[in-house]
Amino acid sequence: AVQLVESGGGSVQAGGSLRLSCAVFGYTYSSYCLGWFRQAPGTEREGVAAIDSAGTINYAESVMGRFTISQDNAKNTLYLEMNSLKPEDTAIYYCAAGPFLMIGVGVPESTAFGYWGQGTQVTVSS
Numbered sequence: 001a002v003q004l005v006e007s008g009g010g011s012v013q014a015g016g017s018l019r020l021s022c023a024v025f026g027y028t029y030s031s032y033c034l035g036w037f038r039q040a041p042g043t044e045r046e047g048v049a050a051i052d053s054a055g056t057i058n059y060a061e062s063v064m065g066r067f068t069i070s071q072d073n074a075k076n077t078l079y080l081e082m083n084s085l086k087p088e089d090t091a092i093y094y095c096a097a098g099p100f101l102m103i104g105v106g107v108p109e110s111t112a113f114g115y116w117g118q119g120t121q122v123t124v125s126s
Contacts, residue, residue, distance in 0.1 A: 002026045002115045004095050009120030016085050016124070022078040022095030022117055029099040036069060036080045037110055038091035038122075047107025048093070049080060056102045063089075085124045092119040 008020040020036070035050035049059045049069035057069060068081040078095055096113035 002097065004097060004115055004117035006093065006095050006117040006120040009093060009122045011123040011125065012085055014086055014124055014126050017081070017083045018085065018122060019082070020080040020093055020095075020120060020122070022080075024076045024078065024095075024097060027076075027097055027115070031099060031101055033098050033100050033102055033108060033113070034069075034071060034078045035096045035098075035107060035113060036078075037094045037096060037107075038089075039094070039119075040091040043091075045094070045110050046091075047110065050102060050107045051078070052101045054101050058102060058105055058107050060107055082122070085122075087124050087126045089122060090124050091122060093122050094119045 003025040005023045031053050033052040036048040037045050038048050039045040048063055051057045051069050066084045070079045095117045097115040098113040
């Protein structure tokens, strides 16, 4: 069974940094897309960043230049380095996986991903 486990969330002041990790277990597709999403209370789930097995990377405009997505294939782990955090970045962050390659710009819709982690809370105070 495929399992995604996030870690690294927490509380930080505005301007600070956090690094989220997502350990991926049991995912054997040769072509894949891994993504980070977030959801704040009362809002829809929003795509933050995504990376696929062809090396394509896309970011949401709201995080471009501040967040960096990366992966360590040897450790089967996905990362999201978040710098210059703002209070509006406060949300539960989820990692997701799907057996496809990205086409075009932007983070794919959440419905394209079939596997999800349980989420990790990120809170940014002003």
